[in-house]
Ligand SMILES: Cc1cc2nc3c(=O)[nH]c(=O)nc-3n(C[C@H](O)[C@H](O)[C@H](O)COP(=O)(O)OP(=O)(O)OC[C@H]3O[C@@H](n4cnc5c(N)ncnc54)[C@H](O)[C@@H]3O)c2cc1C
Ligand SMILES: *[C@@H]1O[C@H](CO)[C@@H](O)[C@H](O)[C@H]1NC(C)=O
């Protein structure tokens with residue numbers, strides 16, 4: 001345990017804000033660096049794409065008609081109830097204002113150095129050297145810390161597929177990171193690539209207005225949604241020509257516009273070799289409990305999990321990190337931490353799965369919360385969260401058009417009730 005530790009938090013999205021809140025509760029000194037002038041990270045919609053007024057790449061991947069894909073109890077931050085009048089699956093706007101209220105309520109902004117981008121983190125003489133830049137004046141600074149919590153998000157750097165003939169294609173191509181609103185696709189023939197959460201959600205958003213919606217994907221997930229007649233399912237793309245796309249089954253479609261919903265890459269350009277992490281676009285290793293940098297365990301990667309109630313997971317990780325910094329518990333030895341990581345990695349290898357699965361919580365989510373509590377003494381995330389996520393996942397498989405018509409009410413740590421929302425849901429069409 002380090003007395004009076006100096007803590008650096010990078011990013012003022014949910015990971016940074018929850019870390020700030022819990023560290024503040026424990027009276028631990030810290031500073032938050034945030035590259036933009038805003039809290040809330042990806043939840044702050046920005047109609048622009050490309051770069052912002054300061055020349056930085058726009059971080060947000062939010063689109064105008066987005067509503068959360070998890071119901072409100074699983075979007076709640078500890079110690080700050082979601083408002084009663086918030087709808088069951090809030091719009092980005094309602095959720096973003098909840099985040100802003102959280103920052104105000106706990107008076108977190110005073111700890112945040114806005115418009116300061118971290119440009120390098122390196123390990124020197126048993127501490128962390130953090131270099132950061134004022135994005136307006138370009139002036140550079142350097143400070144030394146004992147702990148670094150990294151909360152820069154991982155849905156910002158597009159993963160772009162390499163499809164032959166793409167350069168010939170005369171229509172428009174964007175990645176979902178730059179998808180903002182459906183109107184420009186009105187009466188167009190649109191190709192959506194990918195069937196992850198963004199692919200399914202954007203397909204539905206665009207299908208309301210476009211002429212044909214061609215959806216290319218190889219997902220084995222058994223979606224049972226009945227799509228409108230102008231929705232055409234296709235396998236993977238073989239190649240582009242000037243006017244359209246040939247698929248691997250040999251079929252061809254004329255296409256005006258393409259939206260790649262092909263996911264994101266892990267991207268931490270500011271982390272130096274000396275940090276001891278192996279960073280690829282698909283995985284960050286080795287991490288203990290999905291977050292602690294095993295080679296330099298005073299560095300933690302916040303929110304680096306997928307297939308989870310991410311907000312709840314981030315909040316729990318922030319409390320775990322705070323308990324560690326506070327000295328409430330100590331980590332196991334490096335060998336033991338490597339063993340935990342290796343046992344997860346070997347299961348993935350034995351199934352012939354890619355190492356990117358190392359960040360999947362999925363069916364392990366509730367056990368993860370139990371583990372975090374057992375080790376650190378933090379209050380446990382109740383099992384009902386995982387249960388709600390499972391039910392919501394089933395409802396999505398059943399019908400992507402109606403799964404948001406349900407209200408989930410938590411009864412106790414284990415139980416919830418689900419009721420149908422009476423009003424017709426037309427938020428996805430007009431919520432600006
Ligand atoms: C389109 C979309 C929909 C989503 N829907 C849901 C949902 O319904 N439910 C759910 O639970 N989750 C959802 N998520 C996941 C979402 O990412 C999490 O809810 C959460 O917001 C992640 O917070 P974060 O703090 O990790 O990252 P972010 O919100 O991405 O914040 C990172 C912050 O770090 C800053 N930053 C980056 N680099 C630097 C640097 N070098 N120096 C200083 N600052 C830096 C950025 O400016 C940003 O403010 C969604 C994500 C996306 C993209
Ligand atoms: C894309 O694919 C082509 C061949 O299909 C290959 O020559 C090229 O190197 C690939 N580019 C990238 C960035 O992978």
Ligand SMILES: *[C@@H]1O[C@H](CO)[C@@H](O)[C@H](O)[C@H]1NC(C)=O
Pocket residue numbers: 241242243244252
């Ligand atoms: C693109 O390929 C399709 C299918 O082979 C063909 O019908 C179409 O004419 C081609 N477009 C151009 C501009 O060559």
Ligand SMILES: *[C@@H]1O[C@H](CO)[C@@H](O)[C@H](O)[C@H]1NC(C)=O
Pocket residue numbers: 022026319320322323326328376377378379
């Ligand atoms: C650390 O332990 C103290 C004493 O048990 C407790 O009050 C506090 O909430 C703990 N902090 C965290 C972040 O778990």
Ligand SMILES: *[C@@H]1O[C@H](CO)[C@@H](O)[C@H](O)[C@H]1NC(C)=O
Pocket residue numbers: 422
């Ligand atoms: C929803 O409808 C049911 C049955 O028609 C009714 O009993 C209930 O009060 C309604 N709930 C709301 C919130 O309107």
Ligand SMILES: *[C@@H]1O[C@H](CO)[C@@H](O)[C@H](O)[C@H]1NC(C)=O
Pocket residue numbers: 423424425426427
């Ligand atoms: C849905 O749209 C109809 C017609 O535009 C409107 O009357 C109704 O109030 C809307 N319902 C909701 C829940 O917004």
